[in-house]
Amino acid sequence: xxxxxxxxxxxxxxxxxxxxxxxxxxxxxTDKSYAETGTPEIVAAAGVTRGALYxxxxxxxxxxxxxVEQEAQAVSEEIERASPPSLxxxxxxxxxxxxxxAAMRAPGRTRLLLLDGPAVLGRAAMDVIDxxxxxxxxxxxxxxxxxxxxxxxxxxxxxxxxxxxxFDRAALAIEAGASIEDYRAVLMALIDGLSPAPPQASHPxxxx
Amino acid sequence: xxxxxxxxxxxxxxxxxxxxxxxxxxxxxTDKSYAETGTPEIVAAAGVTRGALYxxxxxxxxxxxxxVEQEAQAVSEEIERASPPSLxxxxxxxxxxxxxxAAMRAPGRTRLLLLDGPAVLGRAAMDVIDxxxxxxxxxxxxxxxxxxxxxxxxxxxxxxxxxxxxFDRAALAIEAGASIEDYRAVLMALIDGLSPAPPQASHPxxxx
DNA sequence: CGAATAACATACAGTCTGCATGTAAATGGC
DNA sequence: GCCATTTACATGCAGACTGTATGTTATTCG
Numbered sequence: 001x002x003x004x005x006x007x008x009x010x011x012x013x014x015x016x017x018x019x020x021x022x023x024x025x026x027x028x029x030t031d032k033s034y035a036e037t038g039t040p041e042i043v044a045a046a047g048v049t050r051g052a053l054y055x056x057x058x059x060x061x062x063x064x065x066x067x068v069e070q071e072a073q074a075v076s077e078e079i080e081r082a083s084p085p086s087l088x089x090x091x092x093x094x095x096x097x098x099x100x101x102a103a104m105r106a107p108g109r110t111r112l113l114l115l116d117g118p119a120v121l122g123r124a125a126m127d128v129i130d131x132x133x134x135x136x137x138x139x140x141x142x143x144x145x146x147x148x149x150x151x152x153x154x155x156x157x158x159x160x161x162x163x164x165x166x167f168d169r170a171a172l173a174i175e176a177g178a179s180i181e182d183y184r185a186v187l188m189a190l191i192d193g194l195s196p197a198p199p200q201a202s203h204p205x206x207x208x
Numbered sequence: 209x210x211x212x213x214x215x216x217x218x219x220x221x222x223x224x225x226x227x228x229x230x231x232x233x234x235x236x237x238t239d240k241s242y243a244e245t246g247t248p249e250i251v252a253a254a255g256v257t258r259g260a261l262y263x264x265x266x267x268x269x270x271x272x273x274x275x276v277e278q279e280a281q282a283v284s285e286e287i288e289r290a291s292p293p294s295l296x297x298x299x300x301x302x303x304x305x306x307x308x309x310a311a312m313r314a315p316g317r318t319r320l321l322l323l324d325g326p327a328v329l330g331r332a333a334m335d336v337i338d339x340x341x342x343x344x345x346x347x348x349x350x351x352x353x354x355x356x357x358x359x360x361x362x363x364x365x366x367x368x369x370x371x372x373x374x375f376d377r378a379a380l381a382i383e384a385g386a387s388i389e390d391y392r393a394v395l396m397a398l399i400d401g402l403s404p405a406p407p408q409a410s411h412p413x414x415x416x
Numbered sequence: 417c418g419a420a421t422a423a424c425a426t427a428c429a430g431t432c433t434g435c436a437t438g439t440a441a442a443t444g445g446c
Numbered sequence: 447g448c449c450a451t452t453t454a455c456a457t458g459c460a461g462a463c464t465g466t467a468t469g470t471t472a473t474t475c476g
Contacts, residue, residue, distance in 0.1 A: 008441095008442090009442080009443095010441085010442055010443075010452095010453060010454070013441090013442090013453090013454065013455090014453090014454075017454080017455085033327075034327075035243070035328075038431075038432060038433085039432075039433070039434095040431085040432075048455080048456090049455075049456050049457075050433090050434090050456085050457095051454090051455055051456045051457070052454075052455055052456080054433095054434070054435080055453090055454060055455060055456095056454085056455095059433080059434070060433075060434090115326050115327045115330075115331065116327055118323050118327070119241075119242075119243075119323045119324055119326070119327030119328075120243075120327075122323075123323065123380045123384065124384055152397060154393060154394050154397055155387070155390035155391075155393060155394060157386070157390065158378075158381070158386065158387070158390040158391045158393070158394040159394045159397075161377055161378075161381055161391075162374040162377055162378060162391070162394050162395065162398065163374075164377075165373045165374050165376065165377030166370040166371075166373050166374050168373065169369055169370055169372070169373030170366075170369075170370060170373075172331045173366070173369055176331065176332055178365070178366065179363070179366070182363035182365065182366040183363075183366045183369075183370070185362060185363060185366070186362050186363060186366040186367045186370050187370065189360060189362055189367075189401075189402060190370065190398055190401065190402070192401075193397075193398065193400075193401020193402050193403075194397060194398070194401050195401075216472095216473095217473080217474095218421095218422060218423070218472085218473055218474075221422090221423065221424090221472090221473090222422085222423075225423080225424085246462075246463060246464085247463075247464070247465095248462085248463075256424080256425090257424075257425050257426080258425090258426095258464090258465090259423085259424055259425045259426070260423075260424055260425080262464095262465070262466080263422085263423060263424060264423090264424095267464080267465070268463095268464075268465090
């Protein structure tokens with residue numbers, strides 16, 4: 001018999017505390033930056049003490065990694081939600097691209113995922129995270145396009161990485177106030193430029 | 209009359225101290241990272257005290273910015289040295305690309321310029337630095353290619369930024385051990401894909 | 417040749433990180 | 447159901463670092 005609000009299983013306690021820490025850290029890491037956010041501030045916002053933080057996470061970096069992972073997965077889910085797999089290869093790529101750019105407009109996401117993430121965790125670690133989430137659909141889209149011969153055959157890893165890098169930079173520029181149309185046009189031109197046939201119109205047959 | 213090694217003009221003292229601080233900081237920032245390098249370590253390596261550092265630079269970030277600026281200029285000079293302006297537009301672009309990738313293989317440069325730089329100074333500040341140095345030749349090469357109708361007309365700012373982003377990611381991947389040939393091939397395919405004519409061969413007329 | 421200023425050096429306050437230690441709550445075998 | 451063990455925290459501490467304030471020495475300039 002439990003009195004009041006107590007009597008929670010250990011697993012629930014861990015899950016709740018970790019979630020609150022990650023949520024508080026996410027808010028602060030997106031509002032400010034990794035370097036400008038201290039662990040005292042995080043635990044205060046989460047309603048725990050620094051002891052809890054260092055019990056559940058090895059260090060500040062590990063908490064940051066958890067936040068990055070969660071946010072990368074959120075972006076990935078928004079992309080997959082917006083791009084049904086039943087389209088033509090090129091259309092799927094474009095839908096995914098727009099979904100990515102839209103997802104990255106959440107406040108602070110670009111700094112978290114594109115600036116602090118690589119600097120704090122390293123590019124290698126970010127590649128692992130990206131390949132587990134967001135880049136997967138991009139790579140699959142590229143492979144599908146290559147298989148349907150609507151894209152020249154190229155090393156898939158490299159192509160995925162470089163296109164992803166272009167998308168990342170576009171997201172940063174757009175957040176900084178650049179023209180969405182300009183960057184979208186260049187991204188489409190880069191993708192269409194990879195098709196073996198001369199890209200005359202977007203769709204095979206369609207008069208404007 | 210000066211005894212020993214003393215009697216230096218104030219301007220010389222400033223120049224010498226600043227240079228030594230920047231050199232020491234450059235070594236440490238490329239050996240380790242910005243976050244892992246403390247000002248006590250920097251001034252010890254430079255043979256001065258922290259007082260001198262904070263006399264010449266507003267804070268640690270300002271010293272870091274000076275190092276980034278110097279390193280970006282070094283990269284830019286290596287590119288311009290390797291790419292004579294008398295070639296065809298596409299050849300100039302390729303020569304510049306290879307020079308950039310070669311220049312970025314200096315130890316620690318990728319982390320300094322591509323990871324820590326954007327995270328510490330922000331993408332906007334890095335864009336200003338890049339546009340003052342490295343990106344200039346890239347942008348000029350693209351404009352030249354567009355004027356000679358060997359490249360489709362696109363927003364120049366956006367195209368420069370996105371191609372630069374791809375080059376940056378390629379440099380990071382190569383440093384991480386990826387295949388140079390793969391990434392070079394994709395970069396060339398991205399550039400060649402922007403030409404309005406169907407890209408059959410690299411040069412206008414040349415069998416294989 | 418002094419007064420003003422620049423180029424440092426030294427000392428200090430505040431903050432942060434990671435760890436070590438202590439305590440309360442849950443778990444699991446008997 | 448009870449007790450030993452483990453887990454989930456809280457508290458306190460040591461070391462390091464950043465930025466600034468103050469003091470000192472070397473230049474510059476009228």
